[in-house]
Amino acid sequence: MTSAAEKTMEEWADELQSTVGESTPGQTLEVTTTGVRMFARALGYKDRVFYDVEAAKAKGYPNLLSPPGYLGTAIFDPDATEVPGRGPTFPRRLNGGMELDTIAPVFAGDILTTVRTPISVGVRQSKLGMMLIRVSETTFTRQSDGKVVAKRRDTALSY
């Protein structure tokens, strides 16, 4: 097996190119009342539809409304070995950005499942050195009604 150090970024990009377009099931995400409130609190929202179930219902929602961008929390796996900020292959990984299509409102109590599809792989020179740029699209589907509620394109930078 060839180690990461022996492969160039271009070789990695060529290898990962074969995964473009291949969808893989991802995570199950729980949208809980506690999760909604914590997300809203962290961002300093004042709108009570994120905190108070009665206030949310008064606006016609079935439960707390999920703040923009909050698509639940993954169920923690105690056997997961991922180290924050580090990828399995490269010494450093950065989040390069995201685009989110909000298709339907999400509420506390929803359980979402994701499907992730790599959509491009590239290499470019940056001030941090050669950088591998991977863009993927994740589709978020609500389990209770099968509705796609959001699609997000994420850019991951490895170097």
Next chain:
Amino acid sequence: MAEQVYWDDIQVGHRISILEQMDSQRLVVWAAASGDFYQIHYDDGFARRNNLPDVLVHGVYKGMMVGKLLHGWVGDQGRIVTWGNSYRGMNGVNDELTVWGQVTRKYEQDGQHLVDLDVGVHGRDQKEGSPGTATVALPAR
């Protein structure tokens, strides 16, 4: 919530913004909310050993702040259709963030009254580090 904004009343060039004073507590609450426990966002020694000038505000946090700006602006009758940001710049833990949007286009499509915006987040140094775009649907009069 602020008074409802209507599509008819918005012109290209219209600018919206909020100011957000950051501190370590906000970053720790965000770490818990997001599950991002990378130490560069709360451990000063770790950040400096990784050649960073300070503990840094999470890129995603800045992106989600744009969601907060848009949510507050579109009101109960409006809707965020899409938004996105690149995470390019660094902001230290005690920076004051300006989260902004500026209308670049207004149009009707599929029965919706839509507005496109440029969006971004910058600190006190005024350098735009999270450029992006957004589309929202607003109610018409």
